[in-house]
Amino acid sequence: MAQSVQPEDLAIQMTALKIVEKPTENVPVSGILDPVNELSTAEAPGEINVPSSEQPDQIPEQPMDTDSTTNTSEYLPTVLIMMGMAGSGKTTLTSALISHIYTTGTAPYVVNLDPACNDPPYGVNIDIRDTINYKQIMHGNKLGPNGAIVTSLNLFSTKFDTVLEILKNRGKHCKYILIDTPGQIEVFMWSASGSIITEILAANFPTIMVYVTDLVGTQSPIAFMSNMTYACSVLYKTKLPLVLALNKCDVQNADKIKSWITDFNSFHLELNNYKGQSVNLASSLSLVLDDFYSNIQHVAISALTSIGMSDLFKAVGKAVEEYKTVYRVNYEKLRKERKRELTMPKGKSKKESTDDFAFSVPANSAGGTGLTLTLDDDSDELESEEEDPKLLEEDEGELDFETISQVYKRELERRRQQPGPSTSS
Numbered sequence: 134m135a136q137s138v139q140p141e142d143l144a145i146q147m148t149a150l151k152i153v154e155k156p157t158e159n160v161p162v163s164g165i166l167d168p169v170n171e172l173s174t175a176e177a178p179g180e181i182n183v184p185s186s187e188q189p190d191q192i193p194e195q196p197m198d199t200d201s202t203t204n205t206s207e208y209l210p211t212v213l214i215m216m217g218m219a220g221s222g223k224t225t226l227t228s229a230l231i232s233h234i235y236t237t238g239t240a241p242y243v244v245n246l247d248p249a250c251n252d253p254p255y256g257v258n259i260d261i262r263d264t265i266n267y268k269q270i271m272h273g274n275k276l277g278p279n280g281a282i283v284t285s286l287n288l289f290s291t292k293f294d295t296v297l298e299i300l301k302n303r304g305k306h307c308k309y310i311l312i313d314t315p316g317q318i319e320v321f322m323w324s325a326s327g328s329i330i331t332e333i334l335a336a337n338f339p340t341i342m343v344y345v346t347d348l349v350g351t352q353s354p355i356a357f358m359s360n361m362t363y364a365c366s367v368l369y370k371t372k373l374p375l376v377l378a379l380n381k382c383d384v385q386n387a388d389k390i391k392s393w394i395t396d397f398n399s400f401h402l403e404l405n406n407y408k409g410q411s412v413n414l415a416s417s418l419s420l421v422l423d424d425f426y427s428n429i430q431h432v433a434i435s436a437l438t439s440i441g442m443s444d445l446f447k448a449v450g451k452a453v454e455e456y457k458t459v460y461r462v463n464y465e466k467l468r469k470e471r472k473r474e475l476t477m478p479k480g481k482s483k484k485e486s487t488d489d490f491a492f493s494v495p496a497n498s499a500g501g502t503g504l505t506l507t508l509d510d511d512s513d514e515l516e517s518e519e520e521d522p523k524l525l526e527e528d529e530g531e532l533d534f535e536t537i538s539q540v541y542k543r544e545l546e547r548r549r550q551q552p553g554p555s556t557s558s
């Protein structure tokens with residue numbers, strides 16, 4: 134049954150949140166300034182706890198271009214966001230990637246965004262579970278499991294500026310930042326917080342979606358098509374480069390799936406063996422997905438035995454190039470467009486082209502139960518912010534993402550001050 138959460142309750146919970154960073158044994162974090170001091174001078178709204186017994190070692194600092202507007206991500210770490218259906222092998226793959234990255238002589242930085250997961254088999258630097266008590270959220274707000282995941286992510290995203298500060302500092306000393314996400318793709322992908330987190334990351338680092346597909350579970354063309362439809366929605370929602378990791382090749386040969394991806398006819402040939410309405414749908418969808426396949430790379434891997442890890446990293450390398458030449462270029466274009474609109478005199482149709490602005494928070498996009506972020510299309514608050522000259526003076530590269538975060542917080546504040554049944558499931 135649908136549940137609702139009083140926003141004022143969540144606003145109170147939000148203020149008590151702390152981002153906890155753990156430089157773990159497995160994932161040493163090195164050469165970093167004292168993050169507590171640094172963040173306090175940076176006026177970050179969140180707090181971080183670093184156990185004093187776990188102070189990081191020193192390593193020489195690498196040069197990094199801090200100008201986020203110039204697309205020189207040479208020294209920036211690559212963010213890999215692990216996506217995929219439940220049980221596809223995201224966590225196992227994250228573990229395999231960590232091992233592989235260690236063999237190159239560097240340590241990755243690891244973030245867990247799944248509030249409901251069991252202890253992962255690797256060290257995590259920032260774990261949403263250290264900030265949010267998922268069970269408390271579920272029981273305290275009378276939510277179901279998915280509603281509690283959405284609410285946990287929404288609460289966590291309000292502190293993501295603190296996480297970003299940490300990642301920027303730690304990222305000077307690592308090549309990869311790995312982000313594990315909940316198995317419920319739609320919960321992450323179609324929640325406002327999922328969009329905010331992904332977009333903030335993509336604005337600051339080369340960010341690649343690694344979509345993990347379970348080869349065993351996608352042997353029938355219908356199951357395969359369902360899975361690819363999900364992957365396609367991730368690609369078009371984020372517009373980020375996507376690498377398809379065909380996982381579990383140790384127990385299931387990937388040749389058939391690869392041929393379906395590369396050869397339209399071989400998929401249709403297989404479909405002929407099936408009957409029913411879903412076959413027609415799969416057949417029609419395959420026409421659409423042909424274009425999708427041409428935009429992605431696919432690699433057969435085994436997260437369990439580490440087969441294919443080198444190929445996966447090669448694909449990631451190409452995806453980073455794509456990020457720089459396609460995503461980043463489009464982002465800069467849209468950012469300039471957005472800035473031009475913001476500086477337009479009042480009365481002009483400044484929001485005309487923002488509907489298809491890839492990086493804005495979609496109205497009514499929070500989805501699910503829990504803390505639902507709903508921005509009115511003609512929000513006065515948003516307009517007044519657009520006209521705020523202070524905002525216009527801010528770092529151009531981060532303007533849109535600052536705005537998202539501020540709008541989010543202000544929306545919570547507004548709801549807190551106007552109690553009423555404004556969240557719904």
Ligand SMILES: Nc1nc2c(ncn2[C@@H]2O[C@H](COP(=O)(O)OP(=O)(O)OP(=O)(O)O)[C@@H](O)[C@H]2O)c(=O)[nH]1
Pocket residue numbers: 217218219220221222223224225226250315316317380381382383384434435436437438
């Ligand atoms: N044979 C084989 N099993 C695998 C492989 N990768 C993962 N598994 C198994 O698949 C199961 C699910 O793996 P997880 O890594 O937990 O999958 P997940 O996508 O993180 O699952 P959720 O967190 O529930 O979304 C586990 O039993 C793994 O051991 C693989 O490459 N080969």
